[in-house]
Amino acid sequence: xxxxxxxxxxxxxxxxxxxxxxxxxxxxxxxxxxxxxxxxxxxxxxxxxxxxxxxxxxxxxxxxxxxxxxxxxxxxxxxxxxxxxxxxxxxxxxxxxxxxxxxxxxxxxxxxxxxxxxxxxxxxxxxxxxxxxxxxxxxxxxxxxxxxxxxxxxxxxxxxxxxxxxxxxxxxxxxxxxxxxxxxxxxxxxxxxxxxxxxxxxxxxxxxxxxxxxxxxxxxxxxxxxxxxxxxxxxxxxxxxxxxxxxxxxxxxxxxxxxxxxxxxxxxxxxxxxxxxxxxxxxxxxxxxxxxxxxxxxxxxxxxxxxxxxxxxxxxxxxxxxxxxxxxxxxxxxxxxxxxxxxxxxxxxxxxxxxxxxxxxxxxxxxxxxxxxxxxxxxxxxxxxxxxxxxxxxxxxxxxxxxxxxxxxxxxxxxxxxxxxxxxxxxxxxxxxxxxxxxxxxxxxxxxxxxxxxxxxxxxxxxxxxxxxxxxxxxxx
Amino acid sequence: xxxxxxxxxxxxxxxxxxxxxxxxxxxxxxxxxxxxxxxxxxxxxxxxxxxxxxxxxxxxxxxxxxxxxxxxxxxxxxxxxxxxxxxxxxxxxxxxxxxxxxxxxxxxxxxxxxxxxxxxxxxxxxxxxxxxxxxxxxxxxxxxxxxxxxxxxxxxxxxxxxxxxxxxxxxxxxxxxxxxxxxxxxxxxxxxxxxxxxxxxxxxxxxxxxxxxxxxxxxxxxxxxxxxxxxxxxxxxxxxxxxxxxxxxxxxxxxxxxxxxxxxxxxxxxxxxxxxxxxxxxxxxxxxxxxxxxxxxxxxxxxxxxxxxxxxxxxxxxxxxxxxxxxxxxxxxxxxxxxxxxxxxxxxxxxxxxxxxxxxxxxxxxxxxxxxxxxxxxxxxxxxxxxxxxxxxxxxxxxxxxxxxxxxxxxxxxxxxxxxxxxxxxxxxxxxxxxxxxxxxxxxxxxxxxxxxxxxxxxxxxxxxxxxxxxxxxxxx
Numbered sequence: 001x002x003x004x005x006x007x008x009x010x011x012x013x014x015x016x017x018x019x020x021x022x023x024x025x026x027x028x029x030x031x032x033x034x035x036x037x038x039x040x041x042x043x044x045x046x047x048x049x050x051x052x053x054x055x056x057x058x059x060x061x062x063x064x065x066x067x068x069x070x071x072x073x074x075x076x077x078x079x080x081x082x083x084x085x086x087x088x089x090x091x092x093x094x095x096x097x098x099x100x101x102x103x104x105x106x107x108x109x110x111x112x113x114x115x116x117x118x119x120x121x122x123x124x125x126x127x128x129x130x131x132x133x134x135x136x137x138x139x140x141x142x143x144x145x146x147x148x149x150x151x152x153x154x155x156x157x158x159x160x161x162x163x164x165x166x167x168x169x170x171x172x173x174x175x176x177x178x179x180x181x182x183x184x185x186x187x188x189x190x191x192x193x194x195x196x197x198x199x200x201x202x203x204x205x206x207x208x209x210x211x212x213x214x215x216x217x218x219x220x221x222x223x224x225x226x227x228x229x230x231x232x233x234x235x236x237x238x239x240x241x242x243x244x245x246x247x248x249x250x251x252x253x254x255x256x257x258x259x260x261x262x263x264x265x266x267x268x269x270x271x272x273x274x275x276x277x278x279x280x281x282x283x284x285x286x287x288x289x290x291x292x293x294x295x296x297x298x299x300x301x302x303x304x305x306x307x308x309x310x311x312x313x314x315x316x317x318x319x320x321x322x323x324x325x326x327x328x329x330x331x332x333x334x335x336x337x338x339x340x341x342x343x344x345x346x347x348x349x350x351x352x353x354x355x356x357x358x359x360x361x362x363x364x365x366x367x368x369x370x371x372x373x374x375x376x377x378x379x380x381x382x383x384x385x386x387x388x389x390x391x392x393x394x395x396x397x398x399x400x401x402x403x404x405x406x407x408x409x410x411x412x413x414x415x416x417x418x419x420x421x422x423x424x425x426x427x428x429x430x431x432x433x434x435x436x437x438x439x440x441x442x443x444x445x446x447x448x449x450x451x452x453x454x455x456x457x458x459x460x461x462x463x464x465x466x467x468x469x470x471x472x473x474x475x476x477x
Numbered sequence: 478x479x480x481x482x483x484x485x486x487x488x489x490x491x492x493x494x495x496x497x498x499x500x501x502x503x504x505x506x507x508x509x510x511x512x513x514x515x516x517x518x519x520x521x522x523x524x525x526x527x528x529x530x531x532x533x534x535x536x537x538x539x540x541x542x543x544x545x546x547x548x549x550x551x552x553x554x555x556x557x558x559x560x561x562x563x564x565x566x567x568x569x570x571x572x573x574x575x576x577x578x579x580x581x582x583x584x585x586x587x588x589x590x591x592x593x594x595x596x597x598x599x600x601x602x603x604x605x606x607x608x609x610x611x612x613x614x615x616x617x618x619x620x621x622x623x624x625x626x627x628x629x630x631x632x633x634x635x636x637x638x639x640x641x642x643x644x645x646x647x648x649x650x651x652x653x654x655x656x657x658x659x660x661x662x663x664x665x666x667x668x669x670x671x672x673x674x675x676x677x678x679x680x681x682x683x684x685x686x687x688x689x690x691x692x693x694x695x696x697x698x699x700x701x702x703x704x705x706x707x708x709x710x711x712x713x714x715x716x717x718x719x720x721x722x723x724x725x726x727x728x729x730x731x732x733x734x735x736x737x738x739x740x741x742x743x744x745x746x747x748x749x750x751x752x753x754x755x756x757x758x759x760x761x762x763x764x765x766x767x768x769x770x771x772x773x774x775x776x777x778x779x780x781x782x783x784x785x786x787x788x789x790x791x792x793x794x795x796x797x798x799x800x801x802x803x804x805x806x807x808x809x810x811x812x813x814x815x816x817x818x819x820x821x822x823x824x825x826x827x828x829x830x831x832x833x834x835x836x837x838x839x840x841x842x843x844x845x846x847x848x849x850x851x852x853x854x855x856x857x858x859x860x861x862x863x864x865x866x867x868x869x870x871x872x873x874x875x876x877x878x879x880x881x882x883x884x885x886x887x888x889x890x891x892x893x894x895x896x897x898x899x900x901x902x903x904x905x906x907x908x909x910x911x912x913x914x915x916x917x918x919x920x921x922x923x924x925x926x927x928x929x930x931x932x933x934x935x936x937x938x939x940x941x942x943x944x945x946x947x948x949x950x951x952x953x954x
Contacts, residue, residue: 033603033604035549035600036550036553036554036557037553037554040550040552041550042547042548042549042596042600043547043548044547045545045546045615048545048546048547049545049546051548052546068522069522069525069526069529070520070521070522070525071519071520071525071620071638072512072519073513073517073518073636074517074589074636075517075573075636077513077514080513093579093580094579095579096577096579096587097576097578098573098574098575098589099577100573100574101573101624101635102570102572102573102624110573112551112575112589119512119513119519122512123510123512126510132804138522142620143619145551147578147579158578159551159552327609
């Protein structure tokens with residue numbers, strides 16, 4: 001019992017200190033360990049298995065749209081990184097530089113890729129000749145490095161895992177269409193699989209990607225009312241194509257520049273899952289992404305027949321991802337551990353249950369208990385997982401809606417940001433000066449100009465001049 | 478027709494210049510492109526899809542033995558790399574060094590992982606406390622960097638993709654058992670999936686991994702008679718555990734050192750597939766690993782009904798990985814292209830075939846043509862793929878056996894190495910001096926001491942002293 005208490009006590013409550021709660025969950029749910037290089041992380045099996053499920057599902061969705069996977073080198077020569085002016089300005093200050101190979105200094109230093117636009121462009125310039133070569137719909141799964149000053153597991157680390165899609169198209173229209181298509185794919189994935197509602201919109205020029213003509217984003221609201229940028233999709237127009245000389249012969253055999261896009265999602269999503277769904281007992285995993293969906297926990301497992309029944313139930317439930325916790329820990333300890341790890345459903349089975357021909361199933365999010373006949377087990381588990389997936393999305397949506405405010409003037413804006421953590425919807429004139437002032441005075445940044453626009457007033461919340469757009473603002477991770 | 482000729486003409490014949498043939502296939506089958514960093518490669522969709530299939534199948538086999546995936550950082554601090562003496566001596570001369578993060582010089586330089594033993598050990602030292610924490614059966618899929626002087630796509634490159642398994646066990650016996658288990662898993666995979674027969678054996682001390690107590694290997698013979706080390710599995714004993722202080726409390730609560738293993742396979746396997754199975758028309762892919770198993774090629778596709786029939790056949794063959802080549806190239810060009818890419822079966826369908834209710838299927842390896850009734854198509858394709866997979870293994874085995882020789886004295890040994898490319902079996906006294914002399918005088922290295930020993934004579938092929946072991950020797954990639 002002392003040990004069980006320790007497991008539970010070790011988590012700070014969310015209300016008391018959300019940042020500490022996050023760190024505790026990440027550690028106690030055994031998602032990551034810190035590495036000997038500051039700001040890098042070891043992703044442990046429980047964390048990596050979530051990433052594998054994210055990969056599998058996203059990769060399937062990508063391929064359905066015609067995307068093919070490739071692999072580009074880890075290193076970018078300095079001269080290549082410098083080819084596109086805005087891009088190098090955005091990334092050069094935060095890259096890691098390789099200066100020696102073996103015992104020799106390199107003639108030109110190489111950066112460890114912070115993102116691979118320049119590598120894809122260099123490749124496309126050689127690989128694309130004709131309109132028959134288009135579109136190119138390539139993606140890669142890899143790690144990237146950005147030398148961040150302050151780091152937190154999953155949310156901001158010096159190395160992280162991601163996918164980066166890079167496409168090349170014959171026309172500006174096709175590129176724009178692909179940019180939006182991938183943003184919508186991301187948004188659907190977040191809602192359908194991660195049970196995480198997102199706002200779809202466009203970044204302001206100040207917040208867009210270095211080198212992009214337009215950046216689109218999905219923004220999610222965490223439990224503490226802070227925003228998390230959860231995926232971005234960029235339209236580069238022909239800017240990179242001109243910088244790298246990527247041209248194709250059109251049907252009339254005239255040379256034209258291609259139009260490009262890129263889009264990415266990262267291990268940051270694991271941080272989002274934690275902060276959208278977690279509670280004071282630990283992680284709560286949406287059933288569709290949970291590496292283990294059902295944990296069977298035998299009670300009095302040394303009694304004859306209990307473990308056998310547990311394994312038999314595992315076989316019955318073979319359509320799900322199921323484990324039996326047959327370790328020699330106490331049931332109470334196992335309950336806490338399964339909760340900490342966010343396993344959606346636990347099934348308890350002991351001698352009395354076996355006698356009665358039933359089992360107890362407990363939902364992780366609501367802790368609702370049901371006694372179910374063994375011959376209905378499969379059906380009830382399926383219903384419970386489905387209901388939980390659905391309810392988690394609705395609960396997250398309700399939380400987000402309850403923490404989304406409207407500000408009509410700057411005083412109201414400041415008051416909301418200071419006292420009511422969440423999204424603030426407010427009108428904006430389109431001037432970067434207002435964006436800068438809002439950030440300076442409140443700490444909130446423009447999250448996006450949502451596709452679903454609302455007309456809250458005629459004037460900019462900051463300067464009072466004519467408003468152009470409604471913007472979602474918020475403090476962000 | 479000029480274009481078709483060009484595609485075929487561009488490949489050097491294997492007999493004429495095997496190295497050039499290899500380079501041509503790699504390029505013409507669109508597996509890789511060269512990158513702007515010397516010695517690194519861009520893996521294109523056709524190459525990466527082979528790697529994805531290798532990953533999927535190996536990963537499934539790993540997980541069946543209880544292995545879990547994790548992710549370790551890309552960087553190793555210099556002090557960590559230096560912790561195990563043999564290991565650092567083996568790797569330090571060929572690592573890439575990061576010396577700057579952003580605009581600042583680093584306090585300690587970091588190497589880009591050439592392999593991750595030191596990272597896993599550093600982690601295990603924190604993560605393992607009790608016998609209950611054992612075994613640890615971890616694996617990661619990632620890229621590694623080794624600053625090689627001479628490079629060739631897939632075979633030797635400065636960056637390559639691989640998996641590296643790292644396990645920790647309570648006893649020496651368990652570690653040895655796991656080392657052999659993974660070697661056998663690798664060998665079975667090569668034979669069953671890649672249709673590539675391998676010799677299973679142990680490396681001599683001279684050839685073993687830096688820091689290992691024993692290295693086991695699988696060695697395959699390429700078409701040109703050179704050997705390729707295709708996978709290795711290392712038993713570290715408790716050497717790393719002592720260097721990194723990885724101890725666990727046993728059941729009597731006494732501290733003991735763990736015993737460790739590591740094992741890896743790489744994108745080199747793609748090079749092996751090319752060099753074992755390829756021919757003068759390009760790549761020949763074993764059906765089980767081929768990203769596209771069947772290419773349907775419509776003849777006179779502009780005639781009414783032809784393309785529809787082709788798509789209908791694709792649906793009929795949905796149990797396989799099938800594509801329809803509906804581009805506007807000529808059928809002859811499509812045939813050459815499908816051959817170059819090694820697609821196991823092509824199906825030809827034209828107006829006359831439709832009228833007759835049949836199709837033509839052509840096997841890539843033998844070019845055997847069959848006319849098959851449409852209602853038997855699925856069955857015939859399945860039979861053809863199965864037969865091809867089996868025959869490819871047998872053909873490769875026959876080739877290897879026909880190029881495996883026995884040498885009973887040094888003159889015979891030299892003669893074989895000089896005149897008959899292949900494996901040489903010969904007895905060895907166990908002295909490294911003989912190994913060195915053989916390498917100096919013939920260019921052949923010891924490939925392995927095979928598990929299946931044969932007694933060829935009583936004396937070492939080099940020095941004439943008492944022989945201990947039979948060794949496979951050969952020139953190697």
